[in-house]
Amino acid sequence: MSREAAEAVLTRIGQGTDADFPLFEAALACALHDDPDRDPAPALVLAREAGERLAERLQSESPEEAVAEALAGDLRLSGDVTTYDHPDNADVIAIARRRLGLPVGLGIFYLHAARTAGLALHGIDFPGHFLLRIESEAGPLALDPFGEGRVVLPVELSRRALRTGLMPDVAARLDLLMAPVTDRAVLIRLQNNIFARAQQAQDWPRAERSALRRALLNPADHRPWLDVAAAREGQGALAGALQALAQAQTLDGGATIAARAARERVRLRLN
Incomplete structure (x- = not known):
């Protein structure tokens, strides 16, 4: 699949509804958009x-046990604790080869497997560390794909939330900490991870690609275009940065002030 073909797939998916969002297809298109010269x-x-x-495991095991045993036990998917910031950890093709990844990258395989098996599993937009929510006989449980799918107890959830800087009253609210998110939001979180790491490394072409994927996956959101503009400016592509800023202003009047200031800065660099 060429980069252009991947963009066409992401455009089509982005225009669909959350209920019909094909998570794994979209994640694979993202990986091929980043590096098309690979076998998926x-x-x-x-x-x-x-x-x-x-x-198979759901026939004889509880849902939470089946998920952990199938994905982490049988298929050896695990968190990369030694090279956590390696770009491969956020790419489903590389994760399949290495069997290592970031929490949200691994979570895509967990969520896809659950969809295939008819199991109710959802992402949790937990601060600092992506988790999964599964329904059990005792109520909802949090699973950590980075930690071999193990259950995270409520007291540990609150402890982790406090470490991220949440206020104690919020960190004690399990209904907030375990609120499910859409599959679209899961994949956008992965692209945000890629953008942040690429920006830190000043890998502006990769940063631009990840921001553009977010824009295609959520076409009503102006914010990815601000990141596209920043990445293009980092590459010296000032005319392209202006185009991205104009797109941000078109999508959301709330972006007008920030985009206008950025456009003026870029425009002055052109003169």
């Missing part, structure tokens, strides 16, 4: 095996 077959095979293994 290993990721497709792993995704299929994950659904099959989970369906």
Whole structure:
């Protein structure tokens, strides 16, 4: 798949509804958009095996046990604790090859397997560390894909929330800490991770690609275009940065002040 073809896929998916959002297809298109010169077959095979293994284990195990045993036990998916910031950890093709990744990158395989097996599993936009929510007989449980799918107890959730800087009254609210998010939001969070790491490394082409993917996946949001503009400015592509800022202003009047100031700064650099 070429980069242009991947953009076409992401455009189509972005224009669809949250209810019909094809998470794994979109994640694979994101990976190929970042680096088209790769074979997606290993990721497709792993995704299929994950659904099959989970369906088998659900016949004799509780949902939370089946998820952990199928994805982390059978298929050896685990968090990369030694090279956490490596770009491969946020790419489903590379994750399939290495069996290592970031929490949200691993979570995409967990969520896809659950969708295939008919299991209710959702992402949690937990601060600082992506988690999964699964329904059990005792109520909702949090699972950590980075920690081999293990259950995170409520007291540990609150402790982690406090470490991220949340106020104690918020950190004690499990209904807030475990609020489910859409699959679209999960994939956008992954692209945000990629953008942040690329920006820190001043890898502006990669930063631009990740920001553009966010813009395609959520076409009503002006904020990705501000990041596209920043990445283009980092590359010296000032005319392209102005185009992205204009798109941000078109999408949301609330972006007008920030985009106008940025456009004026870029315009002055052009003169």
